[in-house]
Each structure stands twice: as structure tokens, then as C-alpha cells.
Amino acid sequence: MVHTSDGPKELNVHVADGVITSVGMNAAPAGAKTVDASGMYVLPGAIDVHVHSRDPGFPQKEDFGTLTAAAAAGGVTTVIDMPNTVPAVDADGVLESKAALARGKARVDFGLWGLIRSSSTPAELEGLAAAGAIGFKAYLGYAFSRSRKQVRSSLDLDDPDLEAPPDYGTLARLAPVIAELGLPLAIHAEDPAILGAFRRPLETYADLLAARPAEAEAVAIAAAAEIAGSSGVRLHIAHLSSAIGLAAAHELIRAGAPLSLETCPQYLWRSAEDFAKVGAAMKVFPPIRTKGDRDALVDGLAKGTIKIVATDHAPHADDEKAASFDDAPAGSPGVQTLYVSCLELARRLGDVWLAPRWVAEAPARLAGLHDAKGTIAPGYDADLVIVDPNRATRVRPKAMRSRQRHGALNGLEFGFSIKEVYLRGSPVSAPRWSARAAGRLVRPARH
Numbered sequence: 001m002v003h004t005s006d007g008p009k010e011l012n013v014h015v016a017d018g019v020i021t022s023v024g025m026n027a028a029p030a031g032a033k034t035v036d037a038s039g040m041y042v043l044p045g046a047i048d049v050h051v052h053s054r055d056p057g058f059p060q061k062e063d064f065g066t067l068t069a070a071a072a073a074g075g076v077t078t079v080i081d082m083p084n085t086v087p088a089v090d091a092d093g094v095l096e097s098k099a100a101l102a103r104g105k106a107r108v109d110f111g112l113w114g115l116i117r118s119s120s121t122p123a124e125l126e127g128l129a130a131a132g133a134i135g136f137k138a139y140l141g142y143a144f145s146r147s148r149k150q151v152r153s154s155l156d157l158d159d160p161d162l163e164a165p166p167d168y169g170t171l172a173r174l175a176p177v178i179a180e181l182g183l184p185l186a187i188h189a190e191d192p193a194i195l196g197a198f199r200r201p202l203e204t205y206a207d208l209l210a211a212r213p214a215e216a217e218a219v220a221i222a223a224a225a226e227i228a229g230s231s232g233v234r235l236h237i238a239h240l241s242s243a244i245g246l247a248a249a250h251e252l253i254r255a256g257a258p259l260s261l262e263t264c265p266q267y268l269w270r271s272a273e274d275f276a277k278v279g280a281a282m283k284v285f286p287p288i289r290t291k292g293d294r295d296a297l298v299d300g301l302a303k304g305t306i307k308i309v310a311t312d313h314a315p316h317a318d319d320e321k322a323a324s325f326d327d328a329p330a331g332s333p334g335v336q337t338l339y340v341s342c343l344e345l346a347r348r349l350g351d352v353w354l355a356p357r358w359v360a361e362a363p364a365r366l367a368g369l370h371d372a373k374g375t376i377a378p379g380y381d382a383d384l385v386i387v388d389p390n391r392a393t394r395v396r397p398k399a400m401r402s403r404q405r406h407g408a409l410n411g412l413e414f415g416f417s418i419k420e421v422y423l424r425g426s427p428v429s430a431p432r433w434s435a436r437a438a439g440r441l442v443r444p445a446r447h
């Protein structure tokens, strides 16, 4: 069964030179290599628009090799990497060196976000766009270390090395430039003033929820959307985590704001009650909240208000995560289980074929890749995933290819398994994967 834009159909997919040449009932030409996928699903490769390769900067946490091995194993054939590697991707030269480094290691295709600093200039953003950035990310409330070229969560603004975080003023100043470039502006949407007012030591999971209340998300979304509305920039909300954040965004979308929403499997499958069994692997920012928040997000996805599921794959070394709850860094791996978790959720919502829309079609539009990826149709890259709908996947640390093996979804079982994965026609998943790292930089189409 092949996922096409007209729904699932029993068809043959023909591929030549890495590109889909036809989708239909035609028999394979004589001598062609064939793959029998009867009884299986044939889906477009997923595009995870929110991953952290940690490369360059934190090789003990992850690098492009381990990130993309995990991606390939999970049916993710394109990853879009966040810019808070070190040095942070705040100028064209940094983006070019990062792309060169990834090219030698990546097993799947990759795109790169550029970073917005409070000091970013229009010329820097234009340079990043020319170098291939798929869009720009602003970390509201996160400072920047000038000496280490690093995005920092520290709020100690007396430190002369720290440049002030980007704020709504930064967004208002740069949104028209980004709109002109035709690229999306993604934000980490937690209002810094609200986080500042509720700051506290984190001893328990309840402290984490109290320290990062959902109001912070709703306020940041509303403020940024006002700015997006007046400049026309496409505003993208990363990792939406709350019912009231969703409600705020829903109102704005109805009123015509150019807003896209992304949530992540950890917010769709977990709630605060799970902390007792999952532990610090569940510590992520924004936090995994109540069952009510989780159900609202699932409903938002079912109704199409939320169109994108990405992972915020953010690994740390296992010993870092084993520190006290307050000291353990926030983040969880997730790229390897994106597809199977979404297929299971979509099936429970009554239409399993929604999953490729959340992880392939809608992400391709956000990233400007919708002429080449995210769809099974002639002319598109042959990024194909064969899924067995009768074999379950249990999330086990041992099976994970990311450097951090313990993640927020540990122990869950999804009723699908990834059988084979092809990147531009070549197998990239075990056991048939090639040893060569064939991943390429993807650039957004300029329309």
C-alpha cells in the first residue's frame, strides 16, 4: 500500500537515479531491480524539522554520524538541525563549515537552521539565506556567550561575556527581513519574563511545572504572532506543549496569522504522571505537562490545527542525565521513534495515513522542500520507507543508535516497525545500508 496524495493505493513505484519516475500500475522494465513490499506500507521518508546534532560542539552527546544513523533506522530521511551547535550558526561562514563537516558523516540528507541573536543584522541573515539556511530560530530568553560562540540558558546578565537574549524587539526588527527572504522564523516560545518570575530550584517534577508555566508559552505565541501578522513572516512555533498555548495559537490562526505549529511525540505520549517511572529522561523544556495538555495536543493534531510532528531530538551523555534533577540537562533523544510513534497515534485517531502528513508532507512545506521531498510522486526524491504494519516496535535503549539511549518514550510499544529505508533510492537502514555517508545539504526552494 503506497501513500499518495490521493490516499493509500496498491501501486508500483519506479525509481531511477535516486528519483521517482512513475507511480502506477506499470510493470517494472526488464532487468530492473525490484523490492517486494506486498503487505507493507510504502511511505515518504520523514523530515524531522527539529533535531540537535550537537555537532560541532558536544561530541560526547551526539554527532552527525550517530544522529543520522538513528534517523535512518527510524525512517527519517532528512533532518533539519538547530543552530545552537558551537560555534552557533549565526553567519554564512559558520553554516558552510557545519555543512562541510556534516557532509562526511550524514547517512541521511540534512538542512540547517540559522540563529537569530539580539545583535543579528539584516546582512547576516541574508548571508545565511544565501548559504542555504532553511529558516531562522530565535531562542527567546537564551543569552549568547560571545567568547564561546554559544547559546546559553543562563539568565546572569551581569556577566559581560553574555549578549542579551533575542526579544520581541529583535523579532520585530528582523521579521520584515525574514519575510522578504521568504523563509520561516521559528521560535522557542516561552516568555522570559514569566519564566523569570517563577524561577526556582528544581527538586521535584512539580517544581519543573511550576517553574515553566504554560502561560509563558501562550504569551510568547501571542506576542510573536502579532509581529508575524504585521510583517507577513511565516512564524513557526517549535515544540508546542500546552493546551493554552494551543488555544492561543488556534485563535490567531483563525484570525489569519501566518502561523505553523509543531508538537513532539513526548508531549503526545507522556504526561507528568509518567515521571515516577521514566525519571530525568523526561526532563525537557518546555516541560511535559498534564494529561489535559497531552489530550488537547492530540486533539489539535486530529483537527489539523497542529500540522507538524517533529522530535526536538536533544541527546545528552547518559552520565550528564544521571545528575541531580536540578542539574540534569533538559532534552531527550527521539528521532528514531518519530515515525512509528506517529503511525500508532494516527491509527488510534482512526486514520493511520495521517502520520506521513505530520512527519513528511507538512514539514516539507515548512522547510521549502515540497518540490523535492515529502511526497511519493514522479519527480520527487526516492526517499522511501517500507513499514511492516503487523510487527510492533518496543522502545528499548539497546536498540537506539543515538549516543543517549534512554529517552522520554522508553518502554512504550508501537504497533509498526520500520523494515527498509531508502535515501534517493539507496538503502540506508540496517542490514542493507551502505557504509558510505551519502547525506547532502538540502536547500529551500526560492519561489
Ligand SMILES: [Zn+2]
Pocket: 050, 052, 082, 312, 314
Ligand atoms: Zn530544540
